[in-house]
Amino acid sequence: AKPEKQEDAVSVAWRSPGVPGEGGEGGVRRASKWSRRLSWSPRPPRNATRKWLPELGGVCGPPSDVEPLPFETLPDARRRARVEEGPRKKKKKNRPKGMRRRLLSTFTLPVGCAPLVRRRTRRDADDDDAPIVGECDLATCLPNLFVVGVSKAGTTTLFEALVAHPRVVAMFSEPFTHGETHVFTDPRSDRESAMRALKRTTPMSRDFLRRAAPGTPWRLDEANDGPLYVLEYTPHYIVLPAVRRRVCGALAIGGVDCGDAKFAFMLRDPARRALSQWIMKTHMRVPRYNDPRSFDEAVAFGMERATNYARCWDVAANETSNLDDLRLEKNRRTVATLAQRCAPKRFEPNLFQAYVLKSAYYYQLLPWLAPLDAPTKSAAVVVLEHFVDDPTEFIRLLAFLGLTPSVFDDIHALVSARHNPARDGGLNTLTPAQKLTLDDFFRPYNRKLDTLVAPLLGRAATGYPT
Numbered sequence: 001a002k003p004e005k006q007e008d009a010v011s012v013a014w015r016s017p018g019v020p021g022e023g024g025e026g027g028v029r030r031a032s033k034w035s036r037r038l039s040w041s042p043r044p045p046r047n048a049t050r051k052w053l054p055e056l057g058g059v060c061g062p063p064s065d066v067e068p069l070p071f072e073t074l075p076d077a078r079r080r081a082r083v084e085e086g087p088r089k090k091k092k093k094n095r096p097k098g099m100r101r102r103l104l105s106t107f108t109l110p111v112g113c114a115p116l117v118r119r120r121t122r123r124d125a126d127d128d129d130a131p132i133v134g135e136c137d138l139a140t141c142l143p144n145l146f147v148v149g150v151s152k153a154g155t156t157t158l159f160e161a162l163v164a165h166p167r168v169v170a171m172f173s174e175p176f177t178h179g180e181t182h183v184f185t186d187p188r189s190d191r192e193s194a195m196r197a198l199k200r201t202t203p204m205s206r207d208f209l210r211r212a213a214p215g216t217p218w219r220l221d222e223a224n225d226g227p228l229y230v231l232e233y234t235p236h237y238i239v240l241p242a243v244r245r246r247v248c249g250a251l252a253i254g255g256v257d258c259g260d261a262k263f264a265f266m267l268r269d270p271a272r273r274a275l276s277q278w279i280m281k282t283h284m285r286v287p288r289y290n291d292p293r294s295f296d297e298a299v300a301f302g303m304e305r306a307t308n309y310a311r312c313w314d315v316a317a318n319e320t321s322n323l324d325d326l327r328l329e330k331n332r333r334t335v336a337t338l339a340q341r342c343a344p345k346r347f348e349p350n351l352f353q354a355y356v357l358k359s360a361y362y363y364q365l366l367p368w369l370a371p372l373d374a375p376t377k378s379a380a381v382v383v384l385e386h387f388v389d390d391p392t393e394f395i396r397l398l399a400f401l402g403l404t405p406s407v408f409d410d411i412h413a414l415v416s417a418r419h420n421p422a423r424d425g426g427l428n429t430l431t432p433a434q435k436l437t438l439d440d441f442f443r444p445y446n447r448k449l450d451t452l453v454a455p456l457l458g459r460a461a462t463g464y465p466t
């Protein structure tokens, strides 16, 4: 019989396993040298095992014949051991004595990065006896850039635009999510979050980690073409203020100050965002998650809920409508307390189907912005309408991140690409009466929002009805 044609390691590694019943293989997308290994958004087969997860052979290219370099990972040995080995320290067998000490001696990975590992890629990832088609050294780094929300505000477009930049790399995403990662979503300990984040972070090959300047946290690679940011993208985080604490805890385990991380928030006209979310929740993949209510029913219910929510906040937080006030310790404490006290109690209808409440952006932003010591350094707010109409808006965001826009030939095409449009194909639009009702409802919240975010917007106001 004719032997099967041998495929090279790179093409094997860049082919997604495909989804049974959905056309088999797919998912190969080629872009720049950096984004190629990242924009590939893998969808696991339904019977996926852990072994399916990142197929990494292509990341590093052909195996190097250079001797493995010694490496240093996290700033002190105890922290490093905690991240490396987790809570239970198993005694490692057959490790030559002194090897670890020798490895730690000279090479320094950027702070927040997990150790280099030598990884082998087999032709069949699930078969331990399959031939090896690639071998390389890898390390992973914790995320340092977070797109935190808001859902249905064009965050997928923002995400795609950011990861198109050669110095931004994305983490491996959840299936069926257009790149969302959800690393910190469920309640979990800081350590577990850190481990999960590390596991899911894009692998960094030793070649460019080696060039990273020691002692420059988050500067993942100071060389001209390496990544500076590892991007975590989960738009639902904005309504889960506890996530901020978990993120910062995980970064602390990696030896990183949360103040060095960047948080980006995208907003959209509140009424239009509410409709977009309702459309999504009436076209769910799993039918039982579909919201049976009409938009008007959901809005009437939502306005009542959102009013109560706002009232709960306003009782104590009236003095906190601008960033300077927020910095006062007393106001910080108030915001932290209210974020817990006022959070909707029943999750599903109150958050996943909270079309109106989620558009009252002011209250969701407060707990994310209050703890920031230098809000203009750590947070940027982008309005979808500005982002789409005015390409300089994206350039402003890149400047906030210290990234150069000159790598893009056509920024307009990048920002105006309409990713993740309504699942009904955009058939539903707001009637003038619906738009007016919702605009009137949001006016007081929008006024507070403008005061709060003006310094992070790069302009005086969001432009939403006030």
Ligand SMILES: Nc1ncnc2c1ncn2[C@@H]1O[C@H](COP(=O)(O)OS(=O)(=O)O)[C@@H](OP(=O)(O)O)[C@H]1O
Pocket: 150, 151, 152, 153, 154, 155, 156, 157, 178, 235, 272, 276, 277, 279, 388, 415, 416, 417, 418, 419, 420, 421, 422, 423, 426
């Ligand atoms: N460039 C551009 N111009 C106009 N509209 C745009 C653009 N990019 C994204 N969108 C609209 O944003 C909606 C999707 O938002 P998200 O990607 O944040 O959704 S999600 O939370 O990630 O599911 C979705 O809105 P609807 O179509 O109204 O549902 C997208 O059409």
